Amino acid sequence: MDNRTKKTNNKRFVRYPEGAEMYSMSLSKFQQLAKDAKACYKMNRLVLVNLDILDEYLETFHIEDEEFYK
Numbered sequence: 001m002d003n004r005t006k007k008t009n010n011k012r013f014v015r016y017p018e019g020a021e022m023y024s025m026s027l028s029k030f031q032q033l034a035k036d037a038k039a040c041y042k043m044n045r046l047v048l049v050n051l052d053i054l055d056e057y058l059e060t061f062h063i064e065d066e067e068f069y070k
Contacts, residue, residue: 013041013048
């Protein structure tokens with residue numbers, strides 16, 4: 001893992017484009033996910049996403065059904 005990746009993974013707040021890249025999804029999907037998670041902070045025209053809140057929200061989609069993995 002290079003230094004840039006380590007630094008990015010330790011961030012608590014990111015802008016939409018960076019978050020979309022980190023989570024390997026489209027920008028529009030990441031924006032909607034962040035809004036659904038209520039993880040957005042807006043200061044004038046700057047929007048930051050709290051990754052701690054987003055990760056907690058993502059855990060609600062964790063599939064625990066053993067049948068799914070067969």
